[in-house]
Amino acid sequence: MAEAASVRAAIGDSEFDRDTAVTLREPGVYDIDLSAGWTIIGAVNGGYLLAVLGRALADALPHGDPFTISAHYLTASQPGPAVVRTDVVRTGRTLSTGQASLFQIDEDGNEVERIRVLASYGDLGSLPDDVRTTAKPPVIPPVEQCFDPQDAPDPVPGGSAITDRLFLKLDPTTLGWALGAPSGKGEMRSWFGLADGRDPDPFALLLAVDALPPTAFELGISGWVPTVELTVHVRSWPAPGPLRVSITTRNLAGGFLEEDAEVWDSADRLVAQSRQLARVKLSG
Template sequence: MTQGTSAQATIGDSEFDRDTAVTLREPGVYDTELSAGWTIINAVNGGYLLAVIGRALGQALPHPDPFTVSAHYLTASQPGPAVIRTETVRSGRTLSTGQASLFQYDEEGREVERIRVLASYGDLDALPDDVRTSAALPAIPPVDQCFGPQDAPAPIKGSTAITDRLWLKLDPATLGWALGAPSGKGEMRSWFGLADGRDADPLSLLLAVDALPPTAFELGIQGWVPTVELTVHVRCRPAPGPLRIAISTRNLAGGFLEEDAEVWDSADRLVAQSRQLARTPLGR
C-alpha cells in the first residue's frame, strides 16, 4: 500500500468519514462536530470544512456527487459543534443546485455564520468518456525522491494536527521555504493521500485542493494564509491510489493572492481543479 499503513481504511469507514459525518436534525438541517484533528497553525483547514458541508449537501440534494462547489469563508471556524443549514435551489434531471451555510455559536450563544456555499451536484458515473484537453500531468519526482512533513528541519509553529492525517510527499523543487531559501515562484507540488490509506473519492477531493502548504511560503511569506473564497470543480471519480497535486500563484497584490490547483489521479486523469483567493500577512 502506497501510504505504508498496516491496515488500509476504506471509503465510508475512515477517520475522514467519521470527522466529516453529519446528523440530520430536521429536513435541511444537519448537526456536526468539527474535529481538532484537521487544524493547521491556528485554524480549521478550509478544505476539510468544505468536505463537511459537501457531505451535508450530498445528503440534502437528489444527486450524489459535487460537480462545482463555491464557498465564501466569512469567519474563522473553531473545533467543536456546528450546524449546517441547506436549501435546494433547483433540482433538474442531470444537475441539482443547493446552498448551505455552516454556523457555530459565540460565547453569548448566538449563531455566527462561518461559511456560505453554493454548489451543483450530479452523477459522475453518468458522464461520457470523451476527453479533449491541453492540461499536462505535473512533473513530480518519484515518491522516494520527495519529502514529507516528518522530514522538515523544524516544526511549523502552532497546530500541525492535519499533517498526521495526510500522506504528503512534496516535490523538492517547491521546498525552498523549508530550508530558508524560497524560490519566489509561487508553486507547490506533491503526492497526496490520506494517512490511513483510504482511497480518494469526490468528497475528499474537496479537501485535497486545500491540503498542501500554501504557495505563499515559496514567495517568502510565512504564517497563516486564510481562504477568502474557494471554488472547486470535480471532473471525474478518482481511481484508487495516490493523487498528484500542483498548485500555482501568479499574482500577489494588496495582501491577497490566488491559488490555482490541479488534482490528478493514478490513472493520469485530471480529476479536480480549483481556484481560491487567500489573504496573506502582507498588508495586515
C-alpha cells in the same frame, strides 16, 4: 505525517468519513462536531470544512456527487459543535443546485456563520468518457524522493494537526522555504492521500485542493494564509491510489493572492481543479 497505512481503510469507514459525517436533525438541518484533527494553526482547515458541507448537500439533494462548489469563508471555524443548514435551489434531471451554511456559537453565545457555499451536484458515473485536453500531469519525483512536512527544520508555528491525517510527499523543488531559501516561484506540488490508506473519492478531492502548504511560503512569506473564497470543479471520480496535486500562484497584490490547483489521479486523469483567493499577512 503518518506513512501510508499497510492496512487500507475503506471508503465510508475511515477517519475522514467519520469526521465529515453529518447527522440529520430535521429536514435541511444537520449537526456535526468539527474535529480538532483537521486544524492548522488552531483553525479548522478549509478543505475539510468544504467536505463537511459537501456531505450535507449530498444528502439534501437528489444527486450525490459535487460537480462545482463555491465557498466563501466568513469567519474562522473552531473545533467543536456546528450546525449546517441547507436549501435546495433547483433540481433537474442531470444537475441539482443547493446552498449551505455552517454556523457555530461564539464565546458570547451568539450564532455566527462560518462558511457559505453554493453548489451543483450530479452523477459523475454517468459522464461520457470523451476527453479532449491540453492539460498534462505535473512532473513530481517518485514518492521515495519526496519529503514529509515534518522533514522541515522548523515546525509550523501554532501546530498542524491535519498533517498527521494525510499522506503528503512534497516535491523537493518546491521546498526552498523549508530551508530558508524560497524559490520565489509560488509553486507547490505533492503526492497526496489519506494516512489510513483510504482511496480518494469526490469528497476527498474537496480536501486535496486545500491541504498543501501555501504557495506563499515559496514567495518568502510565512504564517497563516486564510482562504477568502474557494471554487472547486470535480471532473471525474478518481481512480484508486495516490493523487498528485499541483498548486500555483501568479499574482500577489494588495495582500491577496490566488491559488490555482490541479488534482491528478493514478490513471493520469485531471479529476479536480480549483481556484481560491487567500489573504496574506505581509510584514512591515
